[in-house]
Structure formats: C-alpha cells, structure tokens
Amino acid sequence: MKDSTNTNRWAILFFGMICMLIMGVCYTYSLFQPYVMKHFSVDSPSASLPFTIFIAVFCVGNFVGGRMQQKTTVKLTLVVGYILMVLGWLLTAILPSDMFWAMFITFGGLFGIGDGIVYNVIVSLMPKWFVDRKGLASGLTLAMLGLSATVFSPIVSQWLKNYGFSKSFMAVAMVYAAVGIFGTLTMKNPPKDYMSDYTGTGAIVTTKKQYEVSEVFHVKEFWTLMGLYFCAVPAYLLLSAIFVSYGADRGLTAAMATLGVSAASLCQVGGRFVIPTVSDKIGRKSAFAVSFLITALGVAMLTISTGNLYVLCFCLLSFSYGGTQACFAPIAADRFGTKNVGTILSLTMIGFGLGSIGASLMAKVVGTSTAFICAGVVSLIGIGLVCTLPSPKKAREQGV
Structure with a gap:
C-alpha cells in the first residue's frame, strides 16, 4: 500500500x-x-x-x-x-x-x-x-x-x-x-495517492473510483444514505427535547431526570465510538441494521415504560443515534472514495435536516404519543433501507 x-x-x-x-x-x-x-x-x-x-x-x-x-x-x-x-x-x-x-x-x-x-x-x-x-x-x-x-x-x-x-x-x-x-x-490532507491501492478486507469493500460530486446523484446508495439520515433522527430528537416534561407522567423524579440526562449523554458518546468501530469488523450494513434495531426496540419499550425503564429507553435511543451518526462518514468514503467525501457527506445530510424538521412538525400535528409511534415506524423503514445496501460479496462483484 x-x-x-x-x-x-x-x-x-x-x-x-x-x-x-x-x-x-x-x-x-x-x-x-x-x-x-x-x-x-x-x-x-x-x-x-x-x-x-x-x-x-x-x-x-x-x-x-x-x-x-x-x-x-x-x-x-x-x-x-x-x-x-x-x-x-x-x-x-x-x-x-x-x-x-x-x-x-x-x-x-x-x-x-x-x-x-x-x-x-x-x-x-x-x-x-x-x-x-x-x-x-x-x-x-x-x-x-x-x-x-x-x-x-x-x-x-x-x-x-x-x-x-x-x-x-x-x-x-x-x-x-x-x-x-x-x-x-x-490539520492537513494526507499525501497524494496515500493508501490508494487499499480495497478493503473481510466485511469492508472500498471503491477504487474517486467519485465526482455530479456523479453521485446517479448512484442508488447516495439516495439510500440520505434516506438513512432521515430515518436516524426523529426518535432521538423527539425524546431528547421533552425527556423531563414527558417523563413527569411516567414516574420520572428530579433525581432520575438528572441521572438520565447524564447517562444518555454518555451512551451517545459510547454509540459514536462503539458502532462505527465495530462496523470495521462486521461491515457498515450490519452496523446500521443493529443501530436501527436498537432504535425500534427503544421506541417500542417507550410506549409502556415508566421510571427506570423510561430512562433506559432514552439511553438506548441515545446510543443508537450516536452510532448511526458516526457511521455515515465511513460508509460514504467506502462507497464514493475520499477525494470529495466532504461535499458528498454534506449532501446526504439533507436527510438529517429534513428529519429534524419533520420530527418537530410531526409532534405538533399528531401529538407526542402518536409522534413516537410514527418515529418507530420510520426506524423500521430505516431497517428496510439498510437491507437494500449491497452485501460485501455483491459489492466486490460489482467492482465498487
């Protein structure tokens, strides 16, 4: 290399x-x-x-x-x-x-x-x-x-x-x-052609082609990543904004609220490190699937949770949110190369912006409880989108 x-x-x-x-x-x-x-x-x-x-x-x-x-x-x-x-x-x-x-x-x-x-x-x-x-x-x-x-x-x-x-x-x-x-x-860029012949091993496939920004709009995975950004946002943003007030009717005490906010913050940090690091071993597709499954589980538990279980739900959603957010840069670089990854990543973040706005509007239009059910459905849609990503074997066959 x-x-x-x-x-x-x-x-x-x-x-x-x-x-x-x-x-x-x-x-x-x-x-x-x-x-x-x-x-x-x-x-x-x-x-x-x-x-x-x-x-x-x-x-x-x-x-x-x-x-x-x-x-x-x-x-x-x-x-x-x-x-x-x-x-x-x-x-x-x-x-x-x-x-x-x-x-x-x-x-x-x-x-x-x-x-x-x-x-x-x-x-x-x-x-x-x-x-x-x-x-x-x-x-x-x-x-x-x-x-x-x-x-x-x-x-x-x-x-x-x-x-x-x-x-x-x-x-x-x-x-x-x-x-x-x-x-x-x-901060500086690596030298030209730095590790340019690296194509990945095991569950990771790295493209040899360095995509121009204009080219990515014709690649299915670009739109999939934008959709995944959208699906990764609503559940966490909805709960993080109203964790204390929404928990008032669920047996959340002041002490539990303080502990919950701190624990959820640390869980988000853990998710940002653990999920993308594990993705180097099991593949980005599997890592995304795990994150969205945790999100879906957290939302499902949230509908019946009280007290400490309610705090656990917030921790689960924080962990999965942090994990998915940290996986986008690696998968974008794998699929489109590192040359223009900054611009390409910023374009996929349109999904993040739409998801943030959509979550707020959804809560106002349908109410908090229904909004969480919708967020759970969105996380399941995210799992469906993950399934459309090519497996490492198929990616190698396609020569990406």
Whole structure:
C-alpha cells in the first residue's frame, strides 16, 4: 500500500479529537438560554430560536466546507470556518438588549456556517488518513463531540454565574480562537495517492473510483444514505427535547431526570465510538441494521415504560443515534472514495435536516404519543433501507 509519509496519522487523529472536543462547547446552549432570556427580555421559546437556526445553518456550512476543500486548501478552509465561529460569538456578546433579532444572524448564521465548515473538514479528513480503519477514526473523533457538553457544562456554568451573558460569550469566542489556531496548524490532507491501492478486507469493500460530486446523484446508495439520515433522527430528537416534561407522567423524579440526562449523554458518546468501530469488523450494513434495531426496540419499550425503564429507553435511543451518526462518514468514503467525501457527506445530510424538521412538525400535528409511534415506524423503514445496501460479496462483484 502506498502509505509512506512522515506524518504520524495517529497524531492527526489525536489533534482532530481535541478540535472536536472543544467545538462541542456550543451544545451547552441550554445553559446560556436563561441568560439570553434575561439579556434580551424574551421568553423561553424565543430564546431557543438562535440554536434552532444554528442547527439548520450548520447543514449549509457542511456543504460550504466540502466545496471549499475542493477549491482550496484544508488550512484556508479551516481559517475561514474558525473566523466565522469566533465572530458569531463575539458579535453576539456585544449585541444591545433591544437587538435580539440580530442573534439569528450572529449566532445562528455566522457561527452556524463556520461550525459546519470546520466540522466537515475534520470529519472528512479522518477517512482519508485511516482508509483501513475509517470506523475507528470517525468514531473516536465524533465521540469527542458527544463528550464535549459533559466536559464543558460545569465550566460554562461557572463562567455564566461569575461573568454573565456578554463576558461568557466572549470567553467562548476566545476558546474557539485558540482551538482555531491549533486546528489550522495541525490539520492537513494526507499525501497524494496515500493508501490508494487499499480495497478493503473481510466485511469492508472500498471503491477504487474517486467519485465526482455530479456523479453521485446517479448512484442508488447516495439516495439510500440520505434516506438513512432521515430515518436516524426523529426518535432521538423527539425524546431528547421533552425527556423531563414527558417523563413527569411516567414516574420520572428530579433525581432520575438528572441521572438520565447524564447517562444518555454518555451512551451517545459510547454509540459514536462503539458502532462505527465495530462496523470495521462486521461491515457498515450490519452496523446500521443493529443501530436501527436498537432504535425500534427503544421506541417500542417507550410506549409502556415508566421510571427506570423510561430512562433506559432514552439511553438506548441515545446510543443508537450516536452510532448511526458516526457511521455515515465511513460508509460514504467506502462507497464514493475520499477525494470529495466532504461535499458528498454534506449532501446526504439533507436527510438529517429534513428529519429534524419533520420530527418537530410531526409532534405538533399528531401529538407526542402518536409522534413516537410514527418515529418507530420510520426506524423500521430505516431497517428496510439498510437491507437494500449491497452485501460485501455483491459489492466486490460489482467492482465498487
């Protein structure tokens, strides 16, 4: 295999994990929300809108990051992404109390695009360096993103308590500036033709062809992956948003709620590492099937669960959600090559965006209980889509 390089790929993985760990500070937004409400004198639903916009724009940022990597260097792409991230938090910090609407632009827009750009760079770099261990590399990197909120929540809470709204937003901006410098100096593409003759072993088949973006629209698996993204979202997002309030009628005490949130967070981290790592051994198709089966089981149990069983359901859904999310980069790189994997992955994330919006609308239209039943059906559809993916034997016969 053509893998001669002076760069230690494990160092690249370690640096990427650090970048991802710190990037996830934004997922402590629920801690900032009361301070946003107080600073701008808005209610709770309004204060949550900037984060909702951020999630939507994040998908756009992913696409921008993928395209930028095609047109320019990794380092320049990271510079642009990190500058937008820092500006998003800094400008939010200095917003007057009568300009809440501007937070949609600063936090939701600028930070959302910047975060998406940087995320896409790091996620797409890992399969390039670990052609033979895509699941392991992607799993470790994304596990850090899941762990971030757990690590930084006490730190952010202390900042907010001691310094308030503006200074805390500035502090996070400085953290992103520091990791931006670190990430820009350490992240880079592997040499040309790095491990270019690797075609996979056992349950994994890696294509020799490096697909252009325009070509993937004619490949069935591209649309299947988009559908899988859609199916992987509703069950977890529905429950995570209302875990405490929905559990009030299911015997969930305050202590159980606190423990449940922490346990579910760790389960998501575990899923992001375990499922993609195992997929290196059993194949991406089998790993996806396991994740969707766990989701279907969790939703089925949720309909009759109370107390500790209700908490277990949340943990199961968190584990399967984290696992499926971390499997998309490896399978996209397997099927379409690593050259344009960032852009291709961002396009499949359209399914993620549609699934997120669909889950929220479904809950409002049909009610929470019915929405969970629908989410369970969607997870079963996901299993059906997984079955349409080619087996390793068939993939080899097709020469993908």
